[in-house]
Amino acid sequence: MLHDLCKLMALNPVEPPARKENIVPSLSECKIFHFSRHGHADDQDPLQSYLLVADKQQERLTVFNLLTINLRESLPCLAYLSACGTGRIKDDSSVDEGVHLISACQLAGFQHVIGTLWEVNDEICLDIARITYNVIKEKGMEDGSVCWGFHRATTEL
Numbered sequence: 001m002l003h004d005l006c007k008l009m010a011l012n013p014v015e016p017p018a019r020k021e022n023i024v025p026s027l028s029e030c031k032i033f034h035f036s037r038h039g040h041a042d043d044q045d046p047l048q049s050y051l052l053v054a055d056k057q058q059e060r061l062t063v064f065n066l067l068t069i070n071l072r073e074s075l076p077c078l079a080y081l082s083a084c085g086t087g088r089i090k091d092d093s094s095v096d097e098g099v100h101l102i103s104a105c106q107l108a109g110f111q112h113v114i115g116t117l118w119e120v121n122d123e124i125c126l127d128i129a130r131i132t133y134n135v136i137k138e139k140g141m142e143d144g145s146v147c148w149g150f151h152r153a154t155t156e157l
Contacts, residue, residue, distance in 0.1 A: 018054040039083030046099040071109025079105040086115035
């Protein structure tokens with residue numbers, strides 16, 4: 001679904017191999033980074049919260065990794081994190097610091113980030129993404145379209 005929508009938006013969907021060393025360099029060349037796998041909020045250290053890039057535990061893209069990336073020259077439009085708990089902080093001593101995967105993407109240079117606060121249902125995530133991206137397609141790749149797309153998706157569902 002997303003692959004077809006990207007083509008309709010005049011975007012060239014690229015799916016690098018599911019390895020951190022392939023994904024990180026491609027972030028500076030993308031307009032949208034759509035991640036739809038598993039996310040994990042670390043109980044002890046929020047810098048170690050991660051997106052599970054592949055099924056192997058060593059293939060993690062952590063908050064720390066994202067904070068070392070500088071995308072401010074390319075300013076990609078959107079990081080869409082369709083994974084559980086990308087905005088969750090489980091470490092009670094860090095709860096007021098806002099260190100999580102969503103904020104790490106913002107600090108890396110993404111203009112907009114859509115993420116989750118808890119566990120999510122795959123079917124609903126697909127519907128949310130479809131509606132959000134359709135609005136972006138209709139209105140063009142601009143700030144308002146991301147906001148309106150996500151707003152429409154949440155109100156419709």
